[in-house]
Amino acid sequence: MRDADKVxxxxxxxxxxEATFRPTAxxxxxxxxxxxxxxxxxxxxxxxxxxVSLIIRACHDASVPVVxxxxxxxxxxxxxxxxxxxxxxxxxSLERMTRIRAIYPEENVLVAEAGAILAxxxxxxxxxxxxxxxxxxxxxSCRIGGCLSTxxxxxxxxxxxxxxxxxxxxxAVLPDGRIWHGLKRLRKDNTGYDLTNLLCGAEGxxxxxxxxxxxxxxxxxxxxxxxxxxxxxxxxxxxxxxxQDLIGEGISAFELISGTGFAFLTEAGLGGPPPFAxxxxxxxxxxxxxxxxxxxxxxxxxxxxLAQEKGLVSDGVISQSEAQRAALWKLREEIPLxxxxxxxxxxxxxxxxxxxxxAFLRRADAAIAQLGPFRINAFGHLGDGxxxxxxxxxxxxxxxxxxxxxxxIRVAVYELVQQMGGSFSAEHGIGRLKPEELARYADPxxxxxxxxxxxxxxxxxxxxxxxxxxxx
Amino acid sequence: MRDADKVxxxxxxxxxxEATFRPTAxxxxxxxxxxxxxxxxxxxxxxxxxxVSLIIRACHDASVPVVxxxxxxxxxxxxxxxxxxxxxxxxxSLERMTRIRAIYPEENVLVAEAGAILAxxxxxxxxxxxxxxxxxxxxxSCRIGGCLSTxxxxxxxxxxxxxxxxxxxxxAVLPDGRIWHGLKRLRKDNTGYDLTNLLCGAEGxxxxxxxxxxxxxxxxxxxxxxxxxxxxxxxxxxxxxxxQDLIGEGISAFELISGTGFAFLTEAGLGGPPPFAxxxxxxxxxxxxxxxxxxxxxxxxxxxxLAQEKGLVSDGVISQSEAQRAALWKLREEIPLxxxxxxxxxxxxxxxxxxxxxAFLRRADAAIAQLGPFRINAFGHLGDGxxxxxxxxxxxxxxxxxxxxxxxIRVAVYELVQQMGGSFSAEHGIGRLKPEELARYADPxxxxxxxxxxxxxxxxxxxxxxxxxxxx
Numbered sequence: 001m002r003d004a005d006k007v008x009x010x011x012x013x014x015x016x017x018e019a020t021f022r023p024t025a026x027x028x029x030x031x032x033x034x035x036x037x038x039x040x041x042x043x044x045x046x047x048x049x050x051x052v053s054l055i056i057r058a059c060h061d062a063s064v065p066v067v068x069x070x071x072x073x074x075x076x077x078x079x080x081x082x083x084x085x086x087x088x089x090x091x092x093s094l095e096r097m098t099r100i101r102a103i104y105p106e107e108n109v110l111v112a113e114a115g116a117i118l119a120x121x122x123x124x125x126x127x128x129x130x131x132x133x134x135x136x137x138x139x140x141s142c143r144i145g146g147c148l149s150t151x152x153x154x155x156x157x158x159x160x161x162x163x164x165x166x167x168x169x170x171x172a173v174l175p176d177g178r179i180w181h182g183l184k185r186l187r188k189d190n191t192g193y194d195l196t197n198l199l200c201g202a203e204g205x206x207x208x209x210x211x212x213x214x215x216x217x218x219x220x221x222x223x224x225x226x227x228x229x230x231x232x233x234x235x236x237x238x239x240x241x242x243x244q245d246l247i248g249e250g251i252s253a254f255e256l257i258s259g260t261g262f263a264f265l266t267e268a269g270l271g272g273p274p275p276f277a278x279x280x281x282x283x284x285x286x287x288x289x290x291x292x293x294x295x296x297x298x299x300x301x302x303x304x305x306l307a308q309e310k311g312l313v314s315d316g317v318i319s320q321s322e323a324q325r326a327a328l329w330k331l332r333e334e335i336p337l338x339x340x341x342x343x344x345x346x347x348x349x350x351x352x353x354x355x356x357x358x359a360f361l362r363r364a365d366a367a368i369a370q371l372g373p374f375r376i377n378a379f380g381h382l383g384d385g386x387x388x389x390x391x392x393x394x395x396x397x398x399x400x401x402x403x404x405x406x407x408x409i410r411v412a413v414y415e416l417v418q419q420m421g422g423s424f425s426a427e428h429g430i431g432r433l434k435p436e437e438l439a440r441y442a443d444p445x446x447x448x449x450x451x452x453x454x455x456x457x458x459x460x461x462x463x464x465x466x467x468x469x470x471x472x
Numbered sequence: 473m474r475d476a477d478k479v480x481x482x483x484x485x486x487x488x489x490e491a492t493f494r495p496t497a498x499x500x501x502x503x504x505x506x507x508x509x510x511x512x513x514x515x516x517x518x519x520x521x522x523x524v525s526l527i528i529r530a531c532h533d534a535s536v537p538v539v540x541x542x543x544x545x546x547x548x549x550x551x552x553x554x555x556x557x558x559x560x561x562x563x564x565s566l567e568r569m570t571r572i573r574a575i576y577p578e579e580n581v582l583v584a585e586a587g588a589i590l591a592x593x594x595x596x597x598x599x600x601x602x603x604x605x606x607x608x609x610x611x612x613s614c615r616i617g618g619c620l621s622t623x624x625x626x627x628x629x630x631x632x633x634x635x636x637x638x639x640x641x642x643x644a645v646l647p648d649g650r651i652w653h654g655l656k657r658l659r660k661d662n663t664g665y666d667l668t669n670l671l672c673g674a675e676g677x678x679x680x681x682x683x684x685x686x687x688x689x690x691x692x693x694x695x696x697x698x699x700x701x702x703x704x705x706x707x708x709x710x711x712x713x714x715x716q717d718l719i720g721e722g723i724s725a726f727e728l729i730s731g732t733g734f735a736f737l738t739e740a741g742l743g744g745p746p747p748f749a750x751x752x753x754x755x756x757x758x759x760x761x762x763x764x765x766x767x768x769x770x771x772x773x774x775x776x777x778l779a780q781e782k783g784l785v786s787d788g789v790i791s792q793s794e795a796q797r798a799a800l801w802k803l804r805e806e807i808p809l810x811x812x813x814x815x816x817x818x819x820x821x822x823x824x825x826x827x828x829x830x831a832f833l834r835r836a837d838a839a840i841a842q843l844g845p846f847r848i849n850a851f852g853h854l855g856d857g858x859x860x861x862x863x864x865x866x867x868x869x870x871x872x873x874x875x876x877x878x879x880x881i882r883v884a885v886y887e888l889v890q891q892m893g894g895s896f897s898a899e900h901g902i903g904r905l906k907p908e909e910l911a912r913y914a915d916p917x918x919x920x921x922x923x924x925x926x927x928x929x930x931x932x933x934x935x936x937x938x939x940x941x942x943x944x
Contacts, residue, residue: 106713107826107857151662162660164669165637180917185825187856188634188898190623190673191910192922192940197636197669201662218716241578244690248763249721291720293774294766302765353657354579384659385579426660438663445652449929450664456928457921468664 001465002063003088004042012044012058016051019096020044027072028091031080036432038080041067041091048097049171049179049210055092056208057177065089065465068204070146071117073138075349076431078150078203078467085471092208094145100124101211108216109168109185114145114209121214130216133160133252137336145209151201153427155253155287155332158383160217162427164200171211172199175458183213198453203429204464206457220252220289224296225325227257228304228316229280233358233382235312236284240354240383242312243286243303250299253287254383260392261335261379268341270334272327275317284382285332335379339390343399345374346409347390350417351426354385360420364389367412371405386426389413414441435470473937474535475560476514484516484530488523491568492516499544500563503552508904510552513539513563520569521643521651521682527564528680529649537561537937540676542618543589545610547821548903550622550675550939557943564680566617572596573683580688581640581657586617586681593686602688605632605724609808617681623673625899627725627759627804630855632689634899636672643683644671647930655685670925675901676936678929692724692761696768697797699729700776700788701752705830705854707784708756712826712855714784715758715775722771725759726855732864733807733851740813742806744799747789756854757804807851811862815871817846818881819862822889823898826857832892836861839884843877858898861885886913907942 002008013021022028022043029038046052059066067081067089081089094115101111105128112121118139125132134147136154146152148170152163160166169184182196199206230236233256240254262279265271286303288296300318307313319325339347352360361378368374373394380388391409393402414424414437424437439447454461454469465471474480485493494500494515501510518524531538539553539561553561566587573583577600584593590611597604606619608626618624620642624635632638641656654668671678702708705728712726734751737743758775760768772790779785791797811819824832833850840846845866852860863881865874886896886909896909911919926933926941937943 104825104827106709108716109825151666153660153662157660161637162662164666165633174917174921178917178920180921181915182918184895185893186823186895186898188625188629188823188853188858189895190625190634190897190899190901191895191906191914192673192902192918193678193925194623194636194666194669194673195918195921197666201664201666206665218720220720237578244580246764248690248692248761250763289720291722292718293771299765351658351660353576353581355576381660386660421657423656423658423661423663425662426658427662429662430664434663442663443653445646445650446654446664446667448650449646449652449667452928453665453925456924 001065001086003086004064004090005088008062008064009042012055015054017047020046020051022093028069028093029080031077032073032075036077036080036082039083039087039089041089043091043093045093045096049173052092052173052208052210053177053179055090056173056175059090059462060176060460063460063462065462067091067464068149068208069093070114071138071142073142074146074150074431075428076433078429078431078464081466085465094143097210103128104185105130107185109213110216111183111211111213112144113211114143116144118142118144118147125216129219131219132214133217134163134166137333144212148200148209148212149202149204150429153381153384153386155255155381157381158254159249159252164197166215167196167200167212168215169213170196170199170209172207172209174207175463183211185213203431203467205454205468206463221292222290222294222296223288223325224300224319225285225287225328226300226304226316226318227275227283227285227328227331228307228313229276229283230313232282233361236282236382237354237357239284239307239312242307246303247288247299250288250290251286251383252289253285255285255332256379256382256387257283257285257332257335258378260375260377264338264342264377265331265334268338270338271331275328275331276315280315285328339377342392344390344392345399345402346406347388348413349426349428350389350413350422350424351384351386352417352420352422356420356422357382357385357387360416364413364416367416368409371408371412430468432466435468438468439470473537473558475558476536476562477560480530480534480536481514484527487526489519492518492523494565500541500565501552503549504545505547508549508552508554511555511559511561513561515563515565517565517568521645524564524645524680524682525649525651527562528645528647531562531934532648532932535932535934537934539563539936540621540680541565542586543610543614545614546618546622546903547900548905550901550903550936553938557937566615569682575600576657577602579657581685582688583655583683583685584616585683586615588616590614590616590619597688601691603691604686605689606635606638609805616684620672620681620684621674621676622901625853625856625858627727627853629853630726631721631724636669638687639668639672639684640687641685642668642671642681644679644681646679647935655683657685675903675939677926677940678935693764694762694766694768695760695797696772696791697757697759697800698772698776698788698790699747699755699757699800699803700785701748701755702785704754705833708754708854709826709829711756711779711784714779718775719760719771722760722762723758723855724761725757727757727804728851728854728859729755729757729804729807730850732847732849736810736814736849737803737806740810742810743803747800747803748787752787757800811849814864816862816864817871817874818878819860820882820885821898821900822861822885822894822896823856823858824889824892824894828892828894829854829857829859832888836885836888839888840881843880843884902940904938907940910940911942
């Protein structure tokens with residue numbers, strides 16, 4: 001692996017506009033959790049796919065590593081390459097490729113460049129009376145290319161699937177610089193292996209996504225949100241089942257909130273006024289979006305009444321206005337901020353078969369208790385079987401004092417997840433944080449196949465080295 | 473490539489039960505359209521994944537080709553390998569691996585072996601009050617492994633996606649005989665490249681699927697079907713848009729039927745009593761499945777009234793009972809049989825961007841008219857942009873007399889599809905029928921990448937040779 005040295009840079013300066021060359025500002029070298037610090041790289045921000053191709057080809061020819069850079073919001077270090085095997089990689093930022101190239105409302109399709117901010121894609125869809133359903137905490141700054149490369153999840157996966165399910169076609173540059181023009185707008189296209197889904201979720205290790213054709217959905221006509229108090233996770237899952245029986249695909253989100261989550265919001269002064277006099281140990285936030293002629297609030301009331309008869313809920317709040325709906329969502333959305341305020345010892349983005357979740361929580365809580373009197377905030381996308389199972393120091397103690405225990409906690413959680421048929425990375429990906437876990441927990445045949453694909457498509461290993469597979 | 477000769481067979485007979493060895497019955501060597509005839513092979517029907525592994529490993533070691541065989545219903549010859557490069561391949565039939573291994577209604581998940589008949593999977597889901605939404609003409613005989621390997625489509629794709637979207641995890645044997653244990657029941661699992669979607673749609677060229685965990689859906693509570701007469705394809709698409717605005721995800725199917733389709737049904741004595749005194753030039757069949765508390769028939773009536781005000785429909789029938797619903801579906805479902813009765817000169821399973829369909833029909837009809845006074849039956853899954861655009865001899869003439877024109881017709885149709893951003897294979901796949909079209913119409917970078925993946929995963933080329941890529 002070679003550095004993007006002065007000679008390399010000078011050659012590119014002869015071929016690219018001045019605007020392509022960016023100062024190496026600090027944000028290119030940092031990531032939100034501060035776990036990785038990037039090597040001082042040559043930051044290039046090409047303006048079109050041909051320039052991306054030119055850059056990647058140059059990197060390929062000179063064996064210079066390429067670190068694709070979207071919004072920089074990823075939580076597993078995929079966007080920053082520490083110094084080591086290479087002191088100066090190319091940091092390829094998509095920040096100048098932000099156009100919505102086209103929108104076809106009658107087809108429910110939108111074509112965006114990879115650097116488009118997720119919120120801008122959502123707004124463009126809304127402008128045409130459509131919904132782009134991908135929605136996550138960082139939507140104001142993350143870029144759609146990064147969302148696709150990491151197969152981002154978020155709050156609407158239950159209804160609309162992950163980023164992968166929303167992608168109909170791609171334009172991308174492969175590791176040798178060749179351009180794949182694959183911006184199809186087709187719902188069915190059985191012409192060979194699924195390269196779209198291979199690049200989505202590859203975290204920049206098989207090429208760089210430069211544009212995508214995206215699936216839009218009709219905007220729900222009637223929306224309402226409820227926060228319902230449940231006796232525990234078992235009843236939360238029965239409530240989900242009941243809601244699906246009654247309402248079918250109209251459930252857009254089904255999120256779990258724990259008592260610890262409420263306590264942390266209070267501790268951090270976040271989340272707005274508490275909805276209940278006493279914070280419930282377990283509650284779920286249900287979001288409905290229904291078609292015309294239906295009333296979402298009454299559907300939730302009907303659900304609540306039926307659930308109450310069955311002993312699945314004991315209390316609840318149903319939004320009567322958009323303002324109330326936003327207030328309920330604020331609770332859920334500010335939990336990650338509250339977590340950051342308290343300071344996690346170890347965070348785990350895990351998924352499990354839905355019916356295993358209550359047993360997992362019981363067993364994991366017991367395993368953590370063995371390690372110390374930690375506080376546990378288990379919250380997140382219950383409808384998808386995806387929990388953020390995060391461990392915090394006992395009240396009054398500092399995160400820092402427990403840093404040495406983080407590794408034991410992680411092992412305890414992931415071993416249990418593995419035993420129960422779950423995943424140690426539900427939506428955040430592998431990045432540079434979890435290649436060891438991938439090597440340990442992945443099926444060996446699958447792991448060997450992933451290696452073989454990487455080797456076949458990027459034999460020089462220039463694309464985002466250290467991500468997915470440990471550096472050799 | 474070597475034959476599965478007597479020595480090879482004798483060695484396997486020492487390792488496998490007698491029940492694994494099947495007589496080479498004619499159906500293993502035939503396919504529905506009679507375009508390909510398979511080489512007389514060694515038919516093996518293993519009973520478990522370990523036996524599949526043993527067989528593939530033996531084939532790998534001896535360079536013997538493997539033709540995976542499901543229900544034999546594929547329409548592109550993927551299931552039969554003609555003699556040529558090899559006189560005696562192994563035909564690997566999944567017919568003994570038919571178990572539903574588990575069903576988790578509360579998770580909306582079912583785990584089935586690859587040889588399970590699609591209708592049996594549907595029935596198992598229904599037995600637990602759930603829906604397995606994949607539905608297609610051959611569901612009584614096709615097997616789920618084949619459905620996944622070909623990424624089958626059918627009538628419910630608009631709402632539930634193709635087979636790929638219904639697959640959560642796989643168990644499979646790779647081309648060197650290694651077993652991948654990937655039967656996860658997770659909605660989110662971002663741990664490396666998407667091998668599931670790579671094997672789905674690979675048509676047996678990258679390994680053999682032996683079992684799958686499948687996504688179920690809640691059963692709609694209220695169903696109804698309408699057959700609505702539209703002035704033309706433009707209005708049919710506006711009707712789809714209106715229906716999506718009003719009803720959202722509740723639309724399970726949106727199928728186009730042409731006047732030629734009705735004429736062929738009459739000619740073949742199929743489809744039951746005609747719903748209209750005069751067969752309409754264009755009509756659409758809409759199927760609704762709604763949640764509890766809603767009335768599907770009145771939703772369709774409301775849609776009809778609004779559409780009539782806008783001039784989108786002129787007449788229609790709405791089912792008032794399950795029997796009437798079945799009668800309307802019978803019309804649609806028997807069109808392929810009627811087509812077979814009349815005898816197509818050339819059939820085309822194409823897809824297009826939705827908004828291009830009216831222009832495509834205009835231009836394709838004109839291009840075909842240049843070639844002769846053919847009859848055209850354009851029908852199918854309009855909601856997915858997927859048409860079966862099939863060409864028949866003029867009335868009173870024989871298919872046989874026009875066989876020489878089939879190639880010109882095919883080129884005319886596919887060139888236009890390509891120009892308009894469509895696909896020459898929407899749901900049937902490539903098989904042995906369309907490798908030339910794949911080579912001609914696929915983006916060159918993508919094609920090279922497909923080759924690289926095939927080479928990396930099956931360097932000896934034993935898996936279903938001749939499918940996807942022409943034999944060298």
